[in-house]
Amino acid sequence: MIKVAIVVGSTRPGRKADTVAGWVHGIAKQRGDAEYDIVDIQDFNLPLLDEPIPPSQGKYTQPHTLAWAAKVAAYDAYVFVTPEYNHGPSGALKNALDFVYGEWNNKAAGFVGYGSAGGVRAVEQLRLIAAELQLATVRAQVQLSLFTDFEKFTTFKPDPSKEKGVNAMLDQLVSWGTALQTVRVKK
Ligand SMILES: Cc1cc2nc3c(=O)[nH]c(=O)nc-3n(C[C@H](O)[C@H](O)[C@H](O)COP(=O)(O)O)c2cc1C
Numbered sequence: 811m812i813k814v815a816i817v818v819g820s821t822r823p824g825r826k827a828d829t830v831a832g833w834v835h836g837i838a839k840q841r842g843d844a845e846y847d848i849v850d851i852q853d854f855n856l857p858l859l860d861e862p863i864p865p866s867q868g869k870y871t872q873p874h875t876l877a878w879a880a881k882v883a884a885y886d887a888y889v890f891v892t893p894e895y896n897h898g899p900s901g902a903l904k905n906a907l908d909f910v911y912g913e914w915n916n917k918a919a920g921f922v923g924y925g926s927a928g929g930v931r932a933v934e935q936l937r938l939i940a941a942e943l944q945l946a947t948v949r950a951q952v953q954l955s956l957f958t959d960f961e962k963f964t965t966f967k968p969d970p971s972k973e974k975g976v977n978a979m980l981d982q983l984v985s986w987g988t989a990l991q992t993v994r995v996k997k
Contacts, residue, residue, distance in 0.1 A: 887987030894925035928953025
């Protein structure tokens with residue numbers, strides 16, 4: 811079975827990302843087709859990228875980078891739970907993506923976005939970033955609306971139909987995440 815990280819994409823105090831990630835995790839755990847964990851970037855206290863050598867060279871120097879790299883390396887696929895900030899992803903998520911490189915390569919990614927327009931603009935940007943990280947992004951994505959999936963724009967009450975969307979995304983993610991294992995060269 812592959813290992814899938816559900817990445818909490820906001821570090822903002824009072825964030826919604828952790829609640830949304832918990833909901834995704836609850837659905838995922840019932841499937842029995844992969845190991846699903848929550849990975850919270852907040853736990854790694856990453857500063858703004860402070861590595862002197864570009865991460866694509868894999869010469870990490872900082873303890874926080876090594877800890878984050880080990881965490882990312884432990885998974886075959888990722889679900890990025892992402893807010894939309896000014897039509898893009900959060901700076902915290904972009905920074906966490908930038909911090910390491912090889913650990914993302916030849917793996918699969920899916921997205922759960924939320925915002926006034928379902929987080930779609932943030933997800934589109936993340937798809938471009940993922941391409942450079944050699945992360946294969948699946949087509950199916952979950953779009954949660956601040957208007958209809960959050961009561962008073964605050965309390966998360968997803969429309970029941972959204973669970974089907976999570977499963978559709980995970981079907982593709984587990985399929986690609988499994989297939990891409992064969993591409994990776996064991997170091
Ligand atoms: C800096 C900032 C910019 C935002 N820009 C957008 C935006 O462009 N589109 C949108 O749908 N929501 C936007 N929002 C609203 C967020 O979708 C909403 O605050 C959401 O709860 C943020 O996710 P989080 O609570 O997990 O951090 C913005 C919020 C912040 C804090």
